[in-house]
Amino acid sequence: MNKLSLASRLRIAFSLISCVVFISIGTLSYQSFREMVYIQQDKALAARIKRMEVFLTDAYTVQILGKYPKLYENMVGHEDSIFIVKEAGKDLIRINPLNIKIPSLNYSSKIQFTNNSPEQPTTRFAFQSVQHGDQHYQLIAGQQWYAANQTLKQYFWKIAFYTGLGILLSSLLGFMVGHYMFRSMRALIAETSKINVQKLNQRIQVKTTNTEVQQLSHAMNEMLDKIQQDYQKLAQFSEDIAHELRTPLNNLMGQTQILLSQSRQIEELENLLYSHLEEYERLTKMIESMLFIARSEYTEAGLEKSSVDILQLIRDVTDYFDYLIEERQMSLRLQLPDEMNLRVNEALIQRAIANLISNAVVYGTEQGRITLEVKREQTDCVIRIVTHDIWIEEKHLPYLFDRFYQIDESRHKRAQTGGLGLAIVQSIMQLHSGCAEVENQTAGVAFTLRLPLKN
Numbered sequence: 001m002n003k004l005s006l007a008s009r010l011r012i013a014f015s016l017i018s019c020v021v022f023i024s025i026g027t028l029s030y031q032s033f034r035e036m037v038y039i040q041q042d043k044a045l046a047a048r049i050k051r052m053e054v055f056l057t058d059a060y061t062v063q064i065l066g067k068y069p070k071l072y073e074n075m076v077g078h079e080d081s082i083f084i085v086k087e088a089g090k091d092l093i094r095i096n097p098l099n100i101k102i103p104s105l106n107y108s109s110k111i112q113f114t115n116n117s118p119e120q121p122t123t124r125f126a127f128q129s130v131q132h133g134d135q136h137y138q139l140i141a142g143q144q145w146y147a148a149n150q151t152l153k154q155y156f157w158k159i160a161f162y163t164g165l166g167i168l169l170s171s172l173l174g175f176m177v178g179h180y181m182f183r184s185m186r187a188l189i190a191e192t193s194k195i196n197v198q199k200l201n202q203r204i205q206v207k208t209t210n211t212e213v214q215q216l217s218h219a220m221n222e223m224l225d226k227i228q229q230d231y232q233k234l235a236q237f238s239e240d241i242a243h244e245l246r247t248p249l250n251n252l253m254g255q256t257q258i259l260l261s262q263s264r265q266i267e268e269l270e271n272l273l274y275s276h277l278e279e280y281e282r283l284t285k286m287i288e289s290m291l292f293i294a295r296s297e298y299t300e301a302g303l304e305k306s307s308v309d310i311l312q313l314i315r316d317v318t319d320y321f322d323y324l325i326e327e328r329q330m331s332l333r334l335q336l337p338d339e340m341n342l343r344v345n346e347a348l349i350q351r352a353i354a355n356l357i358s359n360a361v362v363y364g365t366e367q368g369r370i371t372l373e374v375k376r377e378q379t380d381c382v383i384r385i386v387t388h389d390i391w392i393e394e395k396h397l398p399y400l401f402d403r404f405y406q407i408d409e410s411r412h413k414r415a416q417t418g419g420l421g422l423a424i425v426q427s428i429m430q431l432h433s434g435c436a437e438v439e440n441q442t443a444g445v446a447f448t449l450r451l452p453l454k455n
Contacts, residue, residue, distance in 0.1 A: 007182045014174035018167050026163040033155055037148050045126035046111050048083060048141040056085075056132050082123070082142030087135060100142065107138060121145060184213040192220065201228065245286075248279045292424060303431055308346045310381065311336050314372065317353050324361050325370075332357075335373040342381055342451055344432055349451075352428040352436075353383065355421045356447045360387040371443070376453070380434075383449040390444045400438050401426040425449070 004012070082100055085093035096102075100123050103116055107129040115121035125142045184206055191204045203224060204217045259272050318332060325332055342349075360370045369388040374381070392400070399405045403423040422436070425447075429436045434451040 007178050007185075011171070011175050011178050014178070015167070015171040018170035018174070022163045022166045022170070026159045030152075030156055030159050034152055037151060041124055041143055041148055042113055042126065045113070045124065045141045045143055048081075049111055049126055049128050049139050052083065052085065052139050052141070053128075053130050056130065056137060082125070082140070084138075084140040086138040086140070092137070096142075098144075100144070102140065102142075105138070105140065116142075188213055188217055188220075191217075195224065245283070248283055252276055252279055286420065292427070303345055303348075305343050305345055307341055307343050308349070310340045310342050310344075310349070310374065310383075313346060313350055314353060314374065314383075317350055317357060318372065320354070321357055321361060328361060328364070329367045330361065330364055330370060331368075332370045332372065335371065335375075337374060337376065340374060340376070340381060342453065344451065348428045348431065352425045352449060353385075355425050356385045356449070359421060359447070360385055363387065363390060365389055377450075379453055381451045381453055383451070384446055385448075386441065386444050386446045388444040391440045392438070392445050394440070397438055397440070401436060 081095070081097075082102075083093065083095040084091060084102065101116065103114065103125070105114070105125070105127045106112075108127065109129055111126055111128045114125050114127075116123040116125065123142050123144050125140060127138065127140045129136065129138050131137070187206045188204065191206055195202050195204075203221050206213060206217050255272055255275060259268065264272075314334070314336065318334065321332070357370070357372070364370060364387045368390070371384075371386040371388065373384045373386070375384075376382070396405075401422045403420060405422075426436050429449060429451070432451055434449065437448040437450070439446055439448075
């Protein structure tokens, strides 16, 4: 089944609306005209009753009309007209050229109206009882529906013709207007179809006065900007992976080739194996980190969270680093509130805090100080780790959380993380709708984790 385009749907909808509007207007117009015709016919019958009532004031005129009823018939001028004057139940004047059956009529001092039959009536009657002197008269006037029905029939077909013409013209106009209005949409589709992976830098440029199309093209250009940025990051990520993996692999192959170039002692072979094992461990950690970052971007919906005592979690993490801190003769100061509970994934938050403390210990000075502070700021829980007397050049700060970013090679060798430690921290914060920040303070470099209290 073919799907209709938006333009076709709007045209059909406009045509249906036109049908409903024109048919409704035509129906109301016909009903109003029919009521007007019926009212005019009743008024004409009532006028005949009034005229005959005037004639009754002249007994001589009544006698003449009784003897010569054709006179009044000629005065009325219609063969289908009925007029009857009864006196004491007897016909004083009877004008009924077509011999229409007169229904039983009650006496009434006011003009009343009735039909000759409740179903499919053919004649309309008006009647009234009047008194002149001692005489009582009943006046009956009638008119057949034929003339009125013919008029209504002609009017009906005119209404039907003009209604159909109006629907046709409005549908045609709707088609033309829709074709004109969707011209810019077709141009937008044509421009969009030109964009592919090789032309991600191309943007949509459609000249139009249509506000919706302008907004849509603007939104699509913004989307293309984000796609291009992500694509560039992905390309850079692939390049960085290739570079980071190539270095240890080249080292492994080079050392192996050199060792195999001639006979070696068992001790040399063992040393080579130990060196290879270190490289393998480093590659394993790097691959695990890359897999974690890749998976973290698609697991937010399934992230398991629970209520965690963040203070106890921090104490457990710092206890793990006691030996390393003592070995470097450093000091770790904790500034913790009395109570702080968060709904988070305990293992991931523990890993993020551990990565920052590890960086502080590895890059801090011998006998240096580290401060770990937890506090509440408005609706956030703030975890800040300050490495005293250590600062990072401002030009590096915006890129520290990028994957594989390294300030210098010496730091890379000391950390053995491949530049993914802070990227993992950033991914964990994004999973928890938080953020990671870094800044230089007077005391030293400060890494800050912000987690919403209601997560």
